Amino acid sequence: SSVPEIHWDWGRINLEKLTFPHxxxxxxxxxxxxxxxxxxxxxxxxxxxxxxxxxAAQHLPxxxxxxxxxxxxxxxxxALKVKAYRFGLAWYDMEPRQAQFDEAVIQQYADFCKELxxxxxxxxxxxxxxAAPLWFEALGGxxxxxxxxxxxxxxxxxxxxxxxxxxxxxxxxxxxxxxxQGWYWGNYPPGKQDLRLASKVLANLxxxxxxxxx
Numbered sequence: 001s002s003v004p005e006i007h008w009d010w011g012r013i014n015l016e017k018l019t020f021p022h023x024x025x026x027x028x029x030x031x032x033x034x035x036x037x038x039x040x041x042x043x044x045x046x047x048x049x050x051x052x053x054x055x056a057a058q059h060l061p062x063x064x065x066x067x068x069x070x071x072x073x074x075x076x077x078x079a080l081k082v083k084a085y086r087f088g089l090a091w092y093d094m095e096p097r098q099a100q101f102d103e104a105v106i107q108q109y110a111d112f113c114k115e116l117x118x119x120x121x122x123x124x125x126x127x128x129x130x131a132a133p134l135w136f137e138a139l140g141g142x143x144x145x146x147x148x149x150x151x152x153x154x155x156x157x158x159x160x161x162x163x164x165x166x167x168x169x170x171x172x173x174x175x176x177x178x179x180x181q182g183w184y185w186g187n188y189p190p191g192k193q194d195l196r197l198a199s200k201v202l203a204n205l206x207x208x209x210x211x212x213x214x
Contacts, residue, residue, distance in 0.1 A: 025122065027084025028077070041092040041131040042141070046189035070112055077121055084122040088129020088173060091136075095154055098135050106161040113165035125162065126170040127155050127212070130178060130188065137190070142201045143183075148208045155212045171212050175205040 183198035
């Protein structure tokens with residue numbers, strides 16, 4: 001049987017009397033465009049190819065740290081008095097070439113997470129926030145089952161580099177949207193429109209999630 005849909009009667013809910021447990025973790029996530037990146041990604045290449053397409057321009061990857069604004073981000077988070085901040089890793093900066101990691105970038109993330117913790121803000125890190133390295137796309141990206149191992153190697157490096165500061169992880173930002181927008185509707189890179197391929201990509205994303213989890 002199907003799960004019944006939940007409907008809230010807001011006319012009967014007194015918002016002034018809503019309470020949350022003391023342990024409830026209020027947080028925010030990034031809504032910034034990564035303006036400072038060292039290496040190109042599948043998004044930057046696709047965006048450049050789509051210049052003049054207003055629809056494509058609306059779909060820019062968000063959630064990756066803009067290093068020119070870290071001080072402002074920390075100040076705003078402190079002012080908001082939140083207890084958690086979620087952001088995505090720029091895989092293309094951390095691993096500009098396959099199996100060749102930029103330790104300086106990894107340390108930059110570690111230092112940022114340390115600054116969050118100094119302010120009693122829990123860092124919640126997303127491994128794959130829409131964008132991927134160009135070399136990964138050249139391998140076939142998540143269209144190929146064999147590339148799950150490539151993503152797993154990146155995840156393991158991220159874990160080892162940030163484990164002292166990060167306790168909470170998210171594997172993929174909106175995996176269903178990533179697959180459908182990129183391989184069915186064509187609004188995300190690689191801009192394909194193939195339902196069977198979209199289904200295959202989604203299955204590989206889910207398998208990659210499982211592999212990382214275990």
